Amino acid sequence: MSYATMLTIALPEIVLSLGALALMLAAAWGGQAAARPVCWAALVVLIGAGIALAGPSSSGVEAFYGLYRADAFSAYSKVLIYAAAGIAILMAPRFFERTGGDNLRPEYPVLILLAAVGMGMMVSAGDLLSLYVGLELQNLAHYVLASFMRRDTRSAEAGLKYFVLSSLASGILLYGISLIYGFSGTTGFDGIADAFATANSTGLTFGLVFVLVGLAFKIAAVPFHMWTPDVYEGAPTPVTAYFASAPKVAAMALIVRVAVEAMGPVTIEWRQIVIFASLASIFFGSVAAINQKSIKRLLAYSSINNIGFALVGLAAGTPEGVSSVLVYMTVYIVMTLGSFMVVIRMRDEEGRQIETIASLSGMSKTRPGLALAFMAFMFSLAGIPPLFGFYPKLAVFNAAVAAGLFPLAVLAVVGSVIGAYYYIRIVKTMYFDDPAPAFAVSGSTVENGLIAATAIAISPVAYLAIPALTGWSMAAAQALF
Amino acid sequence: MIQAIAFYLFAIVVIAAAAMTISARNPVHSVLWLILAFFNAAGLMVLMGAEFIAMLLVIVYVGAVAVLFLFVVMMLDIDFAEFRAGFVRYLPVGLALAVLLVVEIIFYGFAVWQTDSLQLARRVAPTPESVPNIQAIGDLLYTRYLFVFEGAGLVLLVAMIGAIVLTQRQRGGTRPQNIARQNARRPWEAIRKVQPPVGQGVEL
Numbered sequence: 095m096s097y098a099t100m101l102t103i104a105l106p107e108i109v110l111s112l113g114a115l116a117l118m119l120a121a122a123w124g125g126q127a128a129a130r131p132v133c134w135a136a137l138v139v140l141i142g143a144g145i146a147l148a149g150p151s152s153s154g155v156e157a158f159y160g161l162y163r164a165d166a167f168s169a170y171s172k173v174l175i176y177a178a179a180g181i182a183i184l185m186a187p188r189f190f191e192r193t194g195g196d197n198l199r200p201e202y203p204v205l206i207l208l209a210a211v212g213m214g215m216m217v218s219a220g221d222l223l224s225l226y227v228g229l230e231l232q233n234l235a236h237y238v239l240a241s242f243m244r245r246d247t248r249s250a251e252a253g254l255k256y257f258v259l260s261s262l263a264s265g266i267l268l269y270g271i272s273l274i275y276g277f278s279g280t281t282g283f284d285g286i287a288d289a290f291a292t293a294n295s296t297g298l299t300f301g302l303v304f305v306l307v308g309l310a311f312k313i314a315a316v317p318f319h320m321w322t323p324d325v326y327e328g329a330p331t332p333v334t335a336y337f338a339s340a341p342k343v344a345a346m347a348l349i350v351r352v353a354v355e356a357m358g359p360v361t362i363e364w365r366q367i368v369i370f371a372s373l374a375s376i377f378f379g380s381v382a383a384i385n386q387k388s389i390k391r392l393l394a395y396s397s398i399n400n401i402g403f404a405l406v407g408l409a410a411g412t413p414e415g416v417s418s419v420l421v422y423m424t425v426y427i428v429m430t431l432g433s434f435m436v437v438i439r440m441r442d443e444e445g446r447q448i449e450t451i452a453s454l455s456g457m458s459k460t461r462p463g464l465a466l467a468f469m470a471f472m473f474s475l476a477g478i479p480p481l482f483g484f485y486p487k488l489a490v491f492n493a494a495v496a497a498g499l500f501p502l503a504v505l506a507v508v509g510s511v512i513g514a515y516y517y518i519r520i521v522k523t524m525y526f527d528d529p530a531p532a533f534a535v536s537g538s539t540v541e542n543g544l545i546a547a548t549a550i551a552i553s554p555v556a557y558l559a560i561p562a563l564t565g566w567s568m569a570a571a572q573a574l575f
Numbered sequence: 576m577i578q579a580i581a582f583y584l585f586a587i588v589v590i591a592a593a594a595m596t597i598s599a600r601n602p603v604h605s606v607l608w609l610i611l612a613f614f615n616a617a618g619l620m621v622l623m624g625a626e627f628i629a630m631l632l633v634i635v636y637v638g639a640v641a642v643l644f645l646f647v648v649m650m651l652d653i654d655f656a657e658f659r660a661g662f663v664r665y666l667p668v669g670l671a672l673a674v675l676l677v678v679e680i681i682f683y684g685f686a687v688w689q690t691d692s693l694q695l696a697r698r699v700a701p702t703p704e705s706v707p708n709i710q711a712i713g714d715l716l717y718t719r720y721l722f723v724f725e726g727a728g729l730v731l732l733v734a735m736i737g738a739i740v741l742t743q744r745q746r747g748g749t750r751p752q753n754i755a756r757q758n759a760r761r762p763w764e765a766i767r768k769v770q771p772p773v774g775q776g777v778e779l
Binding site for chain 2: 111199201211212223230235238241253276
């Protein structure tokens with residue numbers, strides 16, 4: 095295979111990197127005034143990368159000697175990642191206008207583009223080397239994004255905390271990678287699967303555990319979730335919304351690919367780890383969220399809870415299971431981005447951000463439209479039919495039952511009932527409590543449109559999209575087996 | 576024979592220098608001991624036939640990293656007595672970590688012992704016989720691993736952007752030099768002739 099062919103296969107990453115480099119130059123010369131144009135240009139670059147996915151980048155071939163996989167699975171995940179990254183860029187300008195001194199700088203969209211390159215490398219990884227480089231590329235951009243509001247000490251704290259804990263997790267991951275390399279003699283997923291199948295040993299199992307621990311940290315599965323609430327609370331809200339969506343999809347896709355492609359022959363071994371992380375996330379995410387006062391912390395625990403449900407699908411270890419994980423992540427990022435867009439609208443008369451749950455009281459009277467949308471997101475996150483959040487939960491439970499994991503499915507259903515409590519409590523606060531001071535009327539048509547679009551996407555109308563959604567996700571999942 | 580002697584010489588000096596690095600009272604001495612340890616580690620690498628890594632150790636670690644340490648140690652006003660205060664308190668944790676690391680080394684030792692030809696044959700990049708290892712690394716780095724090499728380049732770029740974004744700020748009240756304005760300045764803008772009457776001062 096010639097290099098020209100390889101480059102066309104990796105076209106989405108190339109479009110994103112070249113776009114990011116060009117916009118970096120524009121940012122360096124344009125300065126502060128270039129911030130908004132760079133945001134719009136970054137959106138165009140993301141759309142361009144999305145279009146590039148339609149070519150050989152989703153045809154199921156390998157490039158760069160097995161380092162890069164361009165199959166339906168990576169293409170599906172990349173569509174989600176680029177969409178979430180684009181929304182994170184769209185949310186930013188209005189938010190930074192009102193932070194009091196911390197302006198939107200043009201580096202914000204550039205860093206998101208570079209992180210998208212990293213996430214693309216992660217979901218296309220066919221080798222532990224490209225996995226690690228992609229992971230570090232997105233991580234490094236995320237540390238900077240988390241502490242983007244330099245005047246806000248909480249933002250700086252979030253960045254530092256994220257950096258220290260994430261580096262630790264990277265260290266654990268690297269340790270696992272070195273063990274796997276040492277005992278299998280290769281870093282390629284195919285070779286590792288071969289080693290697991292023919293010459294499994296204690297050393298390989300150790301490596302498997304460490305790699306899964308390192309990756310579990312990146313998706314914030316319990317017991318490796320400690321950083322999530324603090325980082326989500328401290329980071330600027332558009333960045334939090336982004337953290338809860340795109341990187342979650344990327345890390346989830348990565349963990350699925352590593353588990354299925356590299357560790358497929360020892361499904362029995364990793365299944366117990368995934369089941370434990372899944373149940374622990376579901377229960378901890380539900381119980382710990384109950385006492386939260388800040389809406390951002392609550393949504394952080396909600397994301398931990400939701401990752402637990404997605405892991406139920408992975409525990410099945412079948413094509414149906416993987417497809418249900420993809421469906422779950424798709425619906426999850428829509429619900430989460432919608433919720434965070436409502437959170438961005440919570441501002442007092444002076445334009446300061448409010449984050450307490452109490453301030454939502456009686457929002458149904460002061461801002462009925464916003465309250466209706468938020469209610470839809472909350473019910474959907476709780477998985478209550480007829481909203482669309484019900485369907486992915488059904489899909490993961492179905493996959494688990496089909497794989498014979500009845501106890502897991504039953505316990506997960508119990509956990510979802512506990513989780514429903516705190517989601518519904520927010521609806522109760524909005525609809526039945528005495529009104530708190532109304533939020534300032536703010537927001538642009540872009541934000542209104544996005545809230546409306548995400549709310550419609552999780553409404554019962556979305557059930558019409560199920561055949562298409564399952565068709566695509568199934569095709570993507572089949573690419574791994 | 577001479578190889579064995581060289582190995583033991585280098586190995587002993589590395590370990591001794593490493594021990595001195597953590598036990599020296601003066602942090603500047605610590606850094607100097609560290610440099611000695613790096614040099615001898617490079618010697619060990621040469622003995623193993625990894626001359627590229629040996630040169631890298633000398634150039635990167637001795638030449639850049641250690642000197643940077645030295646600068647940091649000498650320029651930052653760190654109270655090292657305060658650092659040492661926690662020594663006894665954290666000793667149990669440190670010892671536990673040390674035991675863990677020793678167990679890991681033993682574990683690795685067994686692993687190497689048990690490595691058979693199967694695993695060696697599966698290696699994606701077996702050690703070449705005829706080419707020097709600088710050429711071998713170059714061949715792999717710019718062909719087979721080009722993708723991750725470029726990825727690593729982007730990681731460094733992000734690190735640079737991040738450092739600038741987080742630390743650069745517009746400082747008020749500084750007086751930067753403006754060469755164009757200096758050149759455009761004419762004498763009559765800067766000089767004023769006055770003829771003060773006798774007995775009265777000059778008003779500036």
